[in-house]
Amino acid sequence: MPTVWVPAPWRDKLTGGAAQVEVSGETVRQVIEALEAEYPGFRQRIIDAEQDRVRADIAVSVDGEISAEGLRRKVSAASEVHFLPAMSGG
Amino acid sequence: MTTSGNGQIRDFGDRSYKVLGTRPIRHDGVDKVTGRAVYGADVQLPGLLYGQVLRSPHAHARIRSIDTSKAAALPGVRSVVTGADLPTPVATDEMIDLGEGPARIKYLRDNVLATDKALYRGHAVAAVAATSLHVAEEALSLIEIDYEVLPPAVDVLTSMKPDAPQIHDGMTTHVFGEDTGKQSNIAAQMRDELGDVEAGFAQASLTAETEVHTATVHQGYIEPHNGTAQWSQDGSLTIWTSTQGAFTAQKQIAAILGLAVGRVRVIPTEIGGGFGGKIPSYVEPAAAMLSKKTGQPVKIVMTRADTFEGTGPTPGSCVRVKIGVDAAGKLIAGQAWIAFESGAYPGCPVGAAAMCVFACYDFPNALVDSFDVVVNKPRSFAYRAPGSTHVAFAVEKVMDELAVKLGKDPVQFRLDNIAVEGTRRSDGVVYPRIGAKECLEVVRDSEHYKSALEGPNRGRGVALGYWFNVGLKSSVTASVNTDGTVQLVEGSTDIGGTRTSIAMQFAETLGLAASDINPSVGDTSTVGYTDVTGGSRVTYATGWAAYEAAQDVKAQMVVRAALVWEIDADQVEYEDGSFRTKDGSKRIGFKELAGKIDDTGGPVVGQGSVDPAAGVGGSFSANIADIEVDPDTGKVGILRFTAVQDAGKAIHPSYVEGQMQGGSVQGIGWGLNEEYSYTDEGRMANSTFLDYRIPTCLDLPMIETIIVEVPNPGHPYGVRGVGEASIAPPPAALSAAIKNAVGVDLVELPMRPDRIFTALSASNPTSVAAG
Numbered sequence: 067m068p069t070v071w072v073p074a075p076w077r078d079k080l081t082g083g084a085a086q087v088e089v090s091g092e093t094v095r096q097v098i099e100a101l102e103a104e105y106p107g108f109r110q111r112i113i114d115a116e117q118d119r120v121r122a123d124i125a126v127s128v129d130g131e132i133s134a135e136g137l138r139r140k141v142s143a144a145s146e147v148h149f150l151p152a153m154s155g156g
Numbered sequence: 157m158t159t160s161g162n163g164q165i166r167d168f169g170d171r172s173y174k175v176l177g178t179r180p181i182r183h184d185g186v187d188k189v190t191g192r193a194v195y196g197a198d199v200q201l202p203g204l205l206y207g208q209v210l211r212s213p214h215a216h217a218r219i220r221s222i223d224t225s226k227a228a229a230l231p232g233v234r235s236v237v238t239g240a241d242l243p244t245p246v247a248t249d250e251m252i253d254l255g256e257g258p259a260r261i262k263y264l265r266d267n268v269l270a271t272d273k274a275l276y277r278g279h280a281v282a283a284v285a286a287t288s289l290h291v292a293e294e295a296l297s298l299i300e301i302d303y304e305v306l307p308p309a310v311d312v313l314t315s316m317k318p319d320a321p322q323i324h325d326g327m328t329t330h331v332f333g334e335d336t337g338k339q340s341n342i343a344a345q346m347r348d349e350l351g352d353v354e355a356g357f358a359q360a361s362l363t364a365e366t367e368v369h370t371a372t373v374h375q376g377y378i379e380p381h382n383g384t385a386q387w388s389q390d391g392s393l394t395i396w397t398s399t400q401g402a403f404t405a406q407k408q409i410a411a412i413l414g415l416a417v418g419r420v421r422v423i424p425t426e427i428g429g430g431f432g433g434k435i436p437s438y439v440e441p442a443a444a445m446l447s448k449k450t451g452q453p454v455k456i457v458m459t460r461a462d463t464f465e466g467t468g469p470t471p472g473s474c475v476r477v478k479i480g481v482d483a484a485g486k487l488i489a490g491q492a493w494i495a496f497e498s499g500a501y502p503g504c505p506v507g508a509a510a511m512c513v514f515a516c517y518d519f520p521n522a523l524v525d526s527f528d529v530v531v532n533k534p535r536s537f538a539y540r541a542p543g544s545t546h547v548a549f550a551v552e553k554v555m556d557e558l559a560v561k562l563g564k565d566p567v568q569f570r571l572d573n574i575a576v577e578g579t580r581r582s583d584g585v586v587y588p589r590i591g592a593k594e595c596l597e598v599v600r601d602s603e604h605y606k607s608a609l610e611g612p613n614r615g616r617g618v619a620l621g622y623w624f625n626v627g628l629k630s631s632v633t634a635s636v637n638t639d640g641t642v643q644l645v646e647g648s649t650d651i652g653g654t655r656t657s658i659a660m661q662f663a664e665t666l667g668l669a670a671s672d673i674n675p676s677v678g679d680t681s682t683v684g685y686t687d688v689t690g691g692s693r694v695t696y697a698t699g700w701a702a703y704e705a706a707q708d709v710k711a712q713m714v715v716r717a718a719l720v721w722e723i724d725a726d727q728v729e730y731e732d733g734s735f736r737t738k739d740g741s742k743r744i745g746f747k748e749l750a751g752k753i754d755d756t757g758g759p760v761v762g763q764g765s766v767d768p769a770a771g772v773g774g775s776f777s778a779n780i781a782d783i784e785v786d787p788d789t790g791k792v793g794i795l796r797f798t799a800v801q802d803a804g805k806a807i808h809p810s811y812v813e814g815q816m817q818g819g820s821v822q823g824i825g826w827g828l829n830e831e832y833s834y835t836d837e838g839r840m841a842n843s844t845f846l847d848y849r850i851p852t853c854l855d856l857p858m859i860e861t862i863i864v865e866v867p868n869p870g871h872p873y874g875v876r877g878v879g880e881a882s883i884a885p886p887p888a889a890l891s892a893a894i895k896n897a898v899g900v901d902l903v904e905l906p907m908r909p910d911r912i913f914t915a916l917s918a919s920n921p922t923s924v925a926a927g
Contacts, residue, residue, distance in 0.1 A: 071584040074349035075332045085349070111333060122251040122258035123333055130586050131770040134627070139769070148584050151332065151346055151507030152257050 068097055068145040080105045094126055095137035097147055112149060113137070125152045163813050163861030166598050168591070169805060169874060175663045176873055179810045180670040182656045188426075196382035196398040196425040197457045204384070205234055205285040207443050207456035208292035210299050211466055212274030212281055215308035215532040215838025216321060219274060219281065219301060226298040227284055232291035235449040236299070237442060238282045239271035243414035252411050254404050254435060254688070257538075261411045263501040267535050268412060268441045274303070275323060275500035276532050277839045278465025280438070285446035285454045308532035308838035312474055312497045315341040315531045323500070323530045343502030344528040348510055348583045356489025356521030360480025364557040368550045370887075370905040371831030372472040372497065375539045376822070376850050379428025380458040381467055383440035387447040394421045395440050400430040400649055401688030406680045408437045413444055423679040424649050431822070432538030433468050435688050464843035468537025469832060471496040471504045475550040477513070485562050487573045490519045490582065494547060495527040499535040504528050508624070509543025512884075513551055514582040515622040516592055516776065517573045522582035532838045538690060540819060541623035541880035545826055545887060549905065552619040552888030556895070566618050566892070567600045591802030591866030591876075592776040596620065598862055599778045604798045613785045614795065617892025620778045621884020625877035626691030627768035630698035631684025632705040634662065636713070636760040640747025642668070644675040644705075647686025648698040652818075652879060653811040654689070660807050661699040661873060665706035667733030668746060684765050692775065692877030695807055696868075697766055703872045704764030716756040717749055771870020777801040777881035779820065779889035785898045790913030792828055792894060797886075798860040804868040804876030816882045817859040823886025825850045831906050 067088040072081050081087055089104060091097035101108040114121045120136045127148040133139040141147060158165045187193040224236040242265055251258045270281045282299050286292035309315035309323060320341055328335055329342045357363065383397040393415065399405040402422040410417045427434065439456040446454040458466070476493040492513045498504035510526040559569035574593045580586050599605055599618060609616050635643040646658050659673035686698065710730050717735040718725040727738050736743040753760050782796040799816040806812040829849040833841045842848045867874025887905055895901050900915035 073332055074347040075334070077349075121333060122253055127585055129770075130588055131772065132626075133769050134629075134767050135769055146584075146586065150511070150583060150585075 067143055068141045068147055070097060070101060071146060071148045073149050076111065080107045091141060093137065094128065094133070094139045094141060094147065097141060123152050125150045163863065165806065165809060165863045165865060167865040168594055169865050169867040171867070171874070173664055174667070175660050175670055176805060176807050177809065179808060180656060180660065182653050183659060183675050184650065184655055193426045195379060195428060196384065196396060199384045199396045199425065199455060201384065201386060201453040203452040205287065205446070205450060205452050205454045206289040206292050207283055207285045207446055207454045208289065208296055209280045209439065209442060209456060209462065210282040210296045211462065212270065212277060212279040214274055214303055214305050215277045215310060216306040216323065217274045217303040218306060219270060219272060220304055221302045222282060223300040224282060226300070227295040230291065230295045230298060232287040233284060233295045234287065234452065235285045235446050236282060236295070237269070237445045237449065239266070239269035241445050242269055242412060242441065252407055254408065259503060263503070263535070264408055264436070265412045267501060268438060276534050278462070278534060279500065280442065280466060283442040283446060283456065285450055309341065310532050310834050310838045312472060312495045312529050312531060315529050316495060316527065323532060327530070341530045342527050343498060343530055346507055346510060346526045348522070348524040350519065350580065350582045350584060351521035353489050353491055353521045353523040357480045359482060360488050361483040362558065362561055363478060363480040364554045364561065365476070365478035366550055366553050366903060367474065367476045368553065368903045370473045370546045370549060370826070372469045372533060373826055373830040373832070374464055374469045374848065375431035375433035377429030377431060377433060380460060380463040381434070381438050382455070382457040383443045384453060384455040385440060385443035385447040386453040387444055392419050392421070393444055394423065395444065396423045396425055397440050398427045398434060399424050400427070400434045400651065400690050402649065402680050403647070403685050404435060404688045405437050405440065409440050409444065412441045421679065421681050424677060427649050427651055430651055430689065431540045432542060432690055435690060436468060436537050438467055460845060461843040464848065465840050466534060468499070468535055469533070470539035470542065471498060471536040473497065473546045475547055477550040477554050479554045479558060481558055481562070485564060485569065485572060487517055487519050489521040490514045491522070492524045492547065494524065495529055496543070497531045497533060497536060498528050499531060499533045501535045502528055502530055504536045505538060505542030509547045511581065511583045512544040512622055513547040516575055516620045517570070518575050518579045519582055524582055540822060540883040541621070544621055544623050544884040545823060548619065548621040548884040549887045549891065552885065553891055556892045567596055567605065570620060571596050571600065588773070589866065589869055590774055590776065591864050592620070594864050594866050595776045595778045595800050595802050598800050598864055599780060602780065602798065602862065604780050604796065604860065609782050611784070613787055613897050615783060615893040615895065615897025617781045617889040617896060618779065619885035619888035619892065620776060621881055622774060622776050623692065623881040623884065624774045625696065625772055626693045627697050627772045628687035628691065628693055629765070629767045630686045630701040631765045632658070632698060632701040632763065633683055634705040634709050634762040636709060636750050636753060638751050638754060640750040641672050641674060644673050644702065645678040645683050646675060646698050646702065647678055647683040648694040649689040650677055651689050652815055653808065654694045654698065657695045657807040657811060658699050658702045662702040662706045664873070665703050666710060666746060684763070692879040696772070696871055696875045696877045697768055699807065699875055700768065700872060701764040701766045704766060705762040708762035708764060709760060712760045712762065713746065713749060716753055716760065717744060719756045720744065720749065720752055771868065773804055773868030773870055773876035775802050775876045775878060775881040777816070777885055779885045781886070781889040781893045783890060783893040783897060785894060785912060787898065787916060790909035790911070790916060792890065792907065792912065794824065794857055796857055796860070798862065799882055800862045800864060801878060801882055802864045802866050802876060803878045804871065805865055805874035806863045807873070807875060809863060812863055812878050813861045815878045816861045819880065819882030820859045820886055821851050821856060823883040824856065824890065826905055827887035827890040828906050
């Protein structure tokens, strides 16, 4: 199952302090839904419900790559998923 | 190692190219050096009016009222606008994606023209359009504004205090997007945590730590911001502007003015530098509203003082770093506390700083806390590797101190702990193939590092820095001319010679010469969507789009060759600028075939659009700095400076060297000279280039360069992007050199002569007094 690296500020509130959790899913959306089912609170923190997309201030990294495909990004059973602050360059 | 042009190249790749790696003359060079290139201030239109902007004289003030009647009555004045003329966003928290990061529309709008409060000295509060610049200037003096002056908070630590003046009424702290409900000038905070930092420090046999302060500095582009707007009677809007991204400007302007994106056309003029500071729009929405009211085009060009006082500098900061090593000298724990001044509105690059702080090395345990803090300064925006220079200054100082305590060579100590493919950064992400190790090995083996540095008050320092680079969206269109040349329209504003570096990738793909390609920069109506020129992405992503466009052209031309020979297309192949039948019986060159396209179906137009979901390669930069301190004045003279950077494949080495040299010089400016000097009232006291000292050629030796080519496996030609990482290490390298020269450890940027002299006086009063 994909491994989700839980952002440090969310660990105590959502995963009982766990820094990594494994959940099922073949896309980022499915991973988030699986997280929500097991650890309620992930969905609202990550998804802009009105736009049905990852919130603008959050970036999703799958296997070390920031993904522009957002919720539709494919993940594999061996994937690492990270939720990071969106950032800019100069 | 090869030596060509100004510098050296160390190639770790195994591919050879015909066009890539050469140094053709830039396509836009003649227009640039003869003055024919059209910049924003050059734009002239029939009936053009001249706009001027009135700016707040106060760092923090409530706007009770604005009376524009006297200004509007001045002969020659055609219109006056204030914040009240801009539409109010439907939702105050609505965000737009500026390509490299999100921004809240309300903040963008309020930064263009203040409404209820002026949040920094220089904050725009009204704009005038008149028949001449002088009339517009006079009209500004007739605008009457009733301000309630409020106490300002102009530095990050002051603004973080619970009793600091509240800059935004009702602002609360968000922790990674979650509202804490706690009122504060700390807009956001974040924590990255890897492993167990407490346990790591418990195992450490040696620790070192520092607290550094970096100044607010400006991107310092030579060309001030400008914008010309023409609002047509059909409700469409055309903008000519100096911008790092026409489509990003289009999105911002449309959002601020409440227009559909398709009603706004943005035509990017040539750009006289940006470095991140020309991603946001400043004067264009005001020019547009003035044009809407008058029915005439309106041009606004900032002065240098406007640019300093009213546009995005990089944040000032306070950074604390502690690092521990085990008995073998391996890094075992790192902790950082990073607070950035966001300026008047939230959204500074402290998140990127947090991700960069320990990025060069392998830390098994790390804890990074970061804070985005509003202060009464211009809203900060991106500046070349945003956030990385601040934290490199802190981390590299500590790395040096540990090397000294361990009795190790500073380069070897870094190499012992360097990040490589597979290393996990403190934000959790695992590196793909990177070139940090190769950069440091090149430093270690360089003639510069091996050379002796002798003489009193002289010292050498080394440092390493990192920037992620980004991918994002790019588009290119290629039209084949009947003479075999190609018109290449690309969507990226050309700041650093990217017309040529993109054209070279197109030419390489088709086996043509770079001079056969005629590149130009399109606008929002003439080329596909393209994100900003920033994040070191253009040669990477737009170059990739050019590669795809060339493949498209190649496929179409294969069909044309098949038509000419009256055979099936699958019997034709292309190699090295020629089409041939697979049996080798027939051959035709690209140019000859191009002469037949009118008879074989008409125009051949290729296109490429990319949004790389993977493959972005980060870049590392290392410096060797030799300096001499004048003990009588504290002034630092740079004797020799070498920049080493991992470029992936250097498409046009001269431009790569230019980026390395330019970034290094800006980093040297951060290190030695540059800062916003503020009065207690929050007024910038040095808003001219006379008083804001960027380094000039008289201050510097030739910056020597060594390009390290560790190809990026995620790009067709191995490109990484080179525009940013080189600004990160110079302040740290200079700091180490100063410490090695005269024994003083400076923790505040810039390391001005008076600071060095004061530190020297404190450390060795007798020798300083004796001169």
